[in-house]
Amino acid sequence: MKQKRNKSPLFSLETLFFDFVKLTAIPGLLWFRPKLIYENAEAKKKLRGGALIISNHVGFSDPVVLMMAIWYRRLRFICTKEFFQSKWSRPFFRGFLCIPIDRDRFGVDSFHEITDHLRRGQTVTIFPEGGVHTDPGSVGSFKSGMVLMAAQGGVPIVPVCLKRRKHFYNRTRIAIGAPVMTAAEGGGRLPLSKIQEITTQLHDREEALRELI
């Protein structure tokens, strides 16, 4: 079935801060632009409509690098609610279209917020390792909630793998995989065992992408 595309408005108050920073930062972003490696021709196609992007998490600059890699979309990042607790950081992270979640007591409202964005044709990015993974030789284990989010939002999951830079002046290498559809056949709900199976497959894909970079 062809996915319905909802185009985001070119200008809106919600995305004003995000767009302003992105535009003014173009010279810097060009200097540090990542080197993109695509898994195949399908992965090279531009993302249209809603998508859940998953990536390994190697450092705190990952969101910026991902924004540069998929520059033509406004990426919403799921991040821990601790970033929203200070009165100074809250407007900043909200301005950058981040979605707060409580890692210890995951709220149903956060889940609704994420799936609502996906259904509206927006791109949401999540780090399924649940935090920064410091071992450069592997990808940490994945939490399976992302599969549920994508299935509920009716969007594909796009696996992306980042490689930590050796020096600050090096370009980050990013491998982008082909989108993976997660919806159940016949439109029903995926059983939990299938959700776990897809999570394992996505982790294997992420490991395979890591080999490309």
Place this chain on the structure above:
Amino acid sequence: MTRQEIIQELKSILISADEKNRPLVEGCTEQTNLMDTFGFSSVGILYLVIAIEETFQIRFENTTVTDFETLGSVVDYIEAKLK
């Protein structure tokens, strides 16, 4: 919808979540702890929430996955929402 009908629907949802739950579901009561009995992680509880929302046409608000420890607590929430 009576409390008993809600429990029956919930039992069907628990089986659709994982066929392995079938023998456990038959013996479960309102006091059954969902995490301990069915070994549900937070994703499992979230799965239940989605299935309940679709089945009963309700929307969960201001709740976290740890709010639903027992089958009875889920039934209480659904009953309150359906009123």
